[in-house]
Amino acid sequence: MDTAAVAEEIWDHYLPPSTKKWLDDTSGGRGRLFFAWLCGIHDCGKATPAFQSVDDEGAEAVRRVGLTWNAHAVKRNPWRHDKAGAMILRTLLREAGWDAQQVAWLWPLVAGHHGSFPSVGVFSGRITARGEPQGKGPAWSEVQRALVETFTRLLGYEGLAEVQPTAVPSRAVQLQLSGLVVMADWIASDERHFWGIDNLADVSLDKARSRAADAWESLGLRRGWGVLGLPASDAFRERFGQPARPSQDLVIRTARHMPAPGLLIAEAPMGDGKSKAALLGAEVLAARFGADGVYVGMPTQATSDPMFSQVRAWLAKLGDGLAEQVTLLHGKRRFNKEWCALLREFDGDADGRFGSVAEDERSRSERSLCEDDEPERKGPAAWFLGPMRGLLSPFVVGTIDQLLYAATRTKHVMLRAAGLMGKVVILDEVHAADVYMSQFLKEGLRWLGQAQVPVIMLSATLPPAQRQELVAAYLAGAASQEEFDVRDLPEPQGYPNVTAACLVDGRAVYDVAHVGQWREDLKVAVTVLPETPSSGTSNKSAAGGLVADLIEERLAQGGCALVIRNTVPRAQETYRELRGRFGDEVRLLHGRMTAHDRAEKTEACLKLLGPPAEDGPGRPRRLILVATQLAEQSFDVDADLLVTDLTTIDLLLQRLGRVHRHDGVERPERLRKPEVVVTGFAPQRGQVPWILPASEGIYGRYLLLRTAAVVCQAEGGRWLVPRDVPHLVRKVYDGEPGLVPPDWVGAEQEAYAEWQSKQGKRARSAEDYLLTRRNEHTSPTLDGLHYGAAYGRVTDETLQAVVRDGDPSMEVVLIRGDDRGYRTLGGRWLGVNGEALSQELLEEVLGATVRLPPKLTQAAERDLAPLDGWRDHPWLKHTRVVILDETGAAALDAYTLRYDEELGLIVEGGPQWHGRRRR
Known part of the structure; x- marks a missing residue:
C-alpha cells in the first residue's frame, strides 16, 4: 500500500504526459490505477518462507498460524522475493484468465525490481524443489492469493481479472515502467517517512496515502514543465535575445512539422548556434509529443559545464524555478562553481536514505562541500543526486556517457531508462563517437526510438555512412526490427542542413533540407x-x-x-x-x-x-x-x-x-x-x-x-x-x-x-556489454535481459571504461608527504594519517585529482591506495594517492612523477630508461 500510494504521487506530480498516455492506452484509460497496482504488487514475493524466516520473532508468529517450512531446505535453497513474486503472479494471473502475452511482459517487472531481469528458466523446478521455496502445503498458496486479491480490491479493482491490460506496451516502455517501479519502491523504503506499523488496525490505504504525500513534500521531488505550450513564432528572440539564424530556424521549423516523435540531425558550422536551436527545438517537440524535460549529452565534462549554464539561462525564461531544477551529471561537477552554488540551496533534511537501499554518502558529502548556514529549498531534489538516479531529474546536462550507460547490460539500467524516456534527448558533437562508442550510441537510439522519445543530434558535419547508421538504429527501434533499410534516405544537398526521420504507420518518413549560411565563408x-x-x-x-x-x-x-x-x-x-x-x-x-x-x-x-x-x-x-x-x-x-x-x-x-x-x-x-x-x-x-x-x-x-x-x-x-566542410569530410571518409x-x-x-580489421574488432568487443544481445532486438519482453551480464567486471567505477574504448586510465589524488605526516598539494597540514579533514581541506584534496596516463594503470592498481585516515570517508575511501616527497617527486613502477603548476603532471622514465639508469 505504501508503494502504491507513492506511485499515485509519482503519477500526480512527476510522470510526463507521454508516459501517462502510454499507461492509459495500455490499461483501457485507467492508467493511474494500473500504475499504482503495478508498483504496489512488486513485493508480493515476500509472502514466502525465504523472506518470512529472516526475522526470528516474525517467523514464529507466522508458524503459529500454520504456515510451515523446512528451515534447512530453505537455507540450502534460498529463493529471493523478487523472483518468488514473479512466480506467484505468473500463477495467479493465469488463474484469473489473463492472456499469456500479458503475463509474459508483466512478471519480469516484478522479478527485476532489484536491478536485473532473470530468464524464465530461473523458475524451472522451483515448485518441486525440496522444501518448496514458494511455501509448503496449500496454506501458503491461499495466503499468497489472498494477499494479491486483497491489495487489488483495496486499490479499487473488483478483482485480479479486471487488472488485465488491454494492450501490450513496447519493450522500451516496459523498461521505463520497471524503472518507475524501482523509484516508487526506493521512496517507500525510506524509514523516516514509512516507519514500521505493529498494529494491523492502523494499516490502511488512507494512512499510506497520507504518509506518501508527506514523504513527497519532504523529499521535494518535482516534475519538469508539465504540459508545455507550443512556442510562439518569435520565441527564439525571447529566449536568446536575438533573431534566429537560417540554420536555427530550419531546426525549429523541422521540429514543428515532424508527423511523429523521431530523430532530428542538425549539421551546421562551428559557432553557428546549434545548441540554442536544439533547445528551442526541444520545446517544440516536448509540446507536441508530451515530454516533460530534457537531457543534454555533451562529449566531455569540460563541454558539459558551459552547457549547464546555457540550459539554466534558457529554462529561466520558461518558468519560475525551472532553472533550479537542472542537474549536472559528471564526475567533476563538484568543481563547477555554478553547481556548487546551487548545492548551497539544498534542504539538508533529504539525506538520501531509503531503507534497504544503501545510504548515499557521496551525495551527502558533495552537498556538504558547499553548505549554507540558512539553506532554503531550491535546486534539484537531493534524492536525484543518488547513484543511478541522476537521469530521473527533470532537466539534466552531462556527458553523453549517461545515455551510453543506459545502453549497457548492467544492474539498475531501468532507472537510467526511466530517466531518459519522457524527455527530449539532445546529443551534441555526435561525430566525436568512435566505432566502439557508436555501438552503445546506436543501442541507446534503438531503445529511444522504440519508446518514441524525440532525439536531436548536433554535429558540424557527419560522414554519410555515420548519418545513415544513426537513422537506421532509431528507426529499427521504432519498428521493433533487428535492422531497418534506410537506403532511400536522401543525402543533404547543401550546408547547413537537417535530416529528420520518424515512423508513421510502420513507414519511414524523411525530411531532409538545407539553407544558406548566415555569414560569408x-x-x-x-x-x-x-x-x-x-x-x-x-x-x-x-x-x-x-x-x-x-x-x-x-x-x-x-x-x-x-x-x-x-x-x-x-x-x-x-x-x-x-x-x-x-x-x-x-x-x-x-x-x-x-x-x-x-x-x-x-x-x-x-x-x-x-x-x-x-x-x-x-x-x-x-x-x-x-x-x-x-x-x-x-x-x-x-x-x-x-x-x-x-x-x-x-x-x-x-x-x-x-x-x-x-x-x-x-x-x-x-x-x-x-x-x-x-x-x-x-x-x-x-x-x-x-x-x-x-x-x-x-x-x-x-x-x-x-x-x-x-x-x-x-x-x-x-x-x-563552412562551404567546403561536407565535401572535405566526404572525400576522406567515402x-x-x-x-x-x-x-x-x-x-x-x-x-x-x-x-x-581494427574497426570490426572494436565493434565486436562492445557486444559483451550492450543492453540487448545480438538478434534479440525483436524480443517482446524483458525476460532474460540480464542473462550473461558481466557483473564481476562492471561496476559504477568502471562504467566509463566500458562505454569508451581505449586503454583504461585512472584518477589519483596528489598529496605531499614526509616522515611527519601528510599535506595537501598546496602545503596545508592533513595529519599523521590524513585524518585532519575539514570541509575546506576536503575540497582542496579533491581539487588535486589528476588522471594518470594509461601506461601507469596497472602499476597504480597494484601499488597505490588511500591514506589510512581515509578508510571510512565517503569520498576518499576508494581514492588512490600519489605521495610526492620533499623534492616534489614520486616513484611509480619504473616512472618518476612530478607535478608542476604550469606544466601539469610530468611523467619521466619508463622501463628502458630505468634500465639504462641502473646500468
Whole structure:
C-alpha cells in the first residue's frame, strides 16, 4: 500500500504526459490505477518462507498460524522475493484468465525490481524443489492469493481479472515502467517517512496515502514543465535575445512539422548556434509529443559545464524555478562553481536514505562541500543526486556517457531508462563517437526510438555512412526490427542542413533540407609546416622550434594563436619552447592537470579569448594557447591563427572552428585573414609521408593518410569554411580511390586493411556489454535481459571504461608527504594519517585529482591506495594517492612523477630508461 500510494504521487506530480498516455492506452484509460497496482504488487514475493524466516520473532508468529517450512531446505535453497513474486503472479494471473502475452511482459517487472531481469528458466523446478521455496502445503498458496486479491480490491479493482491490460506496451516502455517501479519502491523504503506499523488496525490505504504525500513534500521531488505550450513564432528572440539564424530556424521549423516523435540531425558550422536551436527545438517537440524535460549529452565534462549554464539561462525564461531544477551529471561537477552554488540551496533534511537501499554518502558529502548556514529549498531534489538516479531529474546536462550507460547490460539500467524516456534527448558533437562508442550510441537510439522519445543530434558535419547508421538504429527501434533499410534516405544537398526521420504507420518518413549560411565563408589559408623525426627516433621531433619560429613571424604585430597537440607530452614540450621565447604570453591547457588547475585555467582562457564582453578583461595584445584535444569541441575561444597536429579531417575542421569565431574582434593586419598551419607530418615528394607515430596510435594511419592528401592538395590555397566542410569530410571518409597520390596507394591499401580489421574488432568487443544481445532486438519482453551480464567486471567505477574504448586510465589524488605526516598539494597540514579533514581541506584534496596516463594503470592498481585516515570517508575511501616527497617527486613502477603548476603532471622514465639508469 505504501508503494502504491507513492506511485499515485509519482503519477500526480512527476510522470510526463507521454508516459501517462502510454499507461492509459495500455490499461483501457485507467492508467493511474494500473500504475499504482503495478508498483504496489512488486513485493508480493515476500509472502514466502525465504523472506518470512529472516526475522526470528516474525517467523514464529507466522508458524503459529500454520504456515510451515523446512528451515534447512530453505537455507540450502534460498529463493529471493523478487523472483518468488514473479512466480506467484505468473500463477495467479493465469488463474484469473489473463492472456499469456500479458503475463509474459508483466512478471519480469516484478522479478527485476532489484536491478536485473532473470530468464524464465530461473523458475524451472522451483515448485518441486525440496522444501518448496514458494511455501509448503496449500496454506501458503491461499495466503499468497489472498494477499494479491486483497491489495487489488483495496486499490479499487473488483478483482485480479479486471487488472488485465488491454494492450501490450513496447519493450522500451516496459523498461521505463520497471524503472518507475524501482523509484516508487526506493521512496517507500525510506524509514523516516514509512516507519514500521505493529498494529494491523492502523494499516490502511488512507494512512499510506497520507504518509506518501508527506514523504513527497519532504523529499521535494518535482516534475519538469508539465504540459508545455507550443512556442510562439518569435520565441527564439525571447529566449536568446536575438533573431534566429537560417540554420536555427530550419531546426525549429523541422521540429514543428515532424508527423511523429523521431530523430532530428542538425549539421551546421562551428559557432553557428546549434545548441540554442536544439533547445528551442526541444520545446517544440516536448509540446507536441508530451515530454516533460530534457537531457543534454555533451562529449566531455569540460563541454558539459558551459552547457549547464546555457540550459539554466534558457529554462529561466520558461518558468519560475525551472532553472533550479537542472542537474549536472559528471564526475567533476563538484568543481563547477555554478553547481556548487546551487548545492548551497539544498534542504539538508533529504539525506538520501531509503531503507534497504544503501545510504548515499557521496551525495551527502558533495552537498556538504558547499553548505549554507540558512539553506532554503531550491535546486534539484537531493534524492536525484543518488547513484543511478541522476537521469530521473527533470532537466539534466552531462556527458553523453549517461545515455551510453543506459545502453549497457548492467544492474539498475531501468532507472537510467526511466530517466531518459519522457524527455527530449539532445546529443551534441555526435561525430566525436568512435566505432566502439557508436555501438552503445546506436543501442541507446534503438531503445529511444522504440519508446518514441524525440532525439536531436548536433554535429558540424557527419560522414554519410555515420548519418545513415544513426537513422537506421532509431528507426529499427521504432519498428521493433533487428535492422531497418534506410537506403532511400536522401543525402543533404547543401550546408547547413537537417535530416529528420520518424515512423508513421510502420513507414519511414524523411525530411531532409538545407539553407544558406548566415555569414560569408571564411577563406582559410592552408599551410603545411613539415615536421620530420629527429635524433633517429620516431617518437621525438624538432617541432617546438619550428612552431616557435612560425609564431614569432606571424605574431610580430601581436595577435592570438592556438596550438593544438595530439598528446600531453608534446603539448608540454611545445609550451616549454614557446615559454622560453614569449614568457607570460603563453598558456597551457591539457587533461593531466589537477581538477582545480584545469578548471581555473579553462575559465581564464575563456575570459581572455571568449566572446567579447563589456565586463570582460579584454582581448590581450598577444597570447599563445597550447592545448590538447580539449580545445577541439565546444570550447568557445577565438584565435587569429591555428597551428595543429594532423588529425582526421572532421576533427581538423572542428579545430578550425576556433579560428575567427567571433564577430567584432580587432585583429592585427597580418592576421586579418584566417590561417591553419598543419604539422605533425612531413610530405615527401615521391614517398609516403612520415606521420607522427603517436597520432597514428590515436587516429589510425588510414584516415590520417587520406586527410594528409586533402591537406597537401590545399597547400598554398584556401578552404572556404563552412562551404567546403561536407565535401572535405566526404572525400576522406567515402573511401573512393584516387584521393592519395600514386606513390601512397600501396601504403593506403595496407592501412585500410588494418583499419577495417581494427574497426570490426572494436565493434565486436562492445557486444559483451550492450543492453540487448545480438538478434534479440525483436524480443517482446524483458525476460532474460540480464542473462550473461558481466557483473564481476562492471561496476559504477568502471562504467566509463566500458562505454569508451581505449586503454583504461585512472584518477589519483596528489598529496605531499614526509616522515611527519601528510599535506595537501598546496602545503596545508592533513595529519599523521590524513585524518585532519575539514570541509575546506576536503575540497582542496579533491581539487588535486589528476588522471594518470594509461601506461601507469596497472602499476597504480597494484601499488597505490588511500591514506589510512581515509578508510571510512565517503569520498576518499576508494581514492588512490600519489605521495610526492620533499623534492616534489614520486616513484611509480619504473616512472618518476612530478607535478608542476604550469606544466601539469610530468611523467619521466619508463622501463628502458630505468634500465639504462641502473646500468
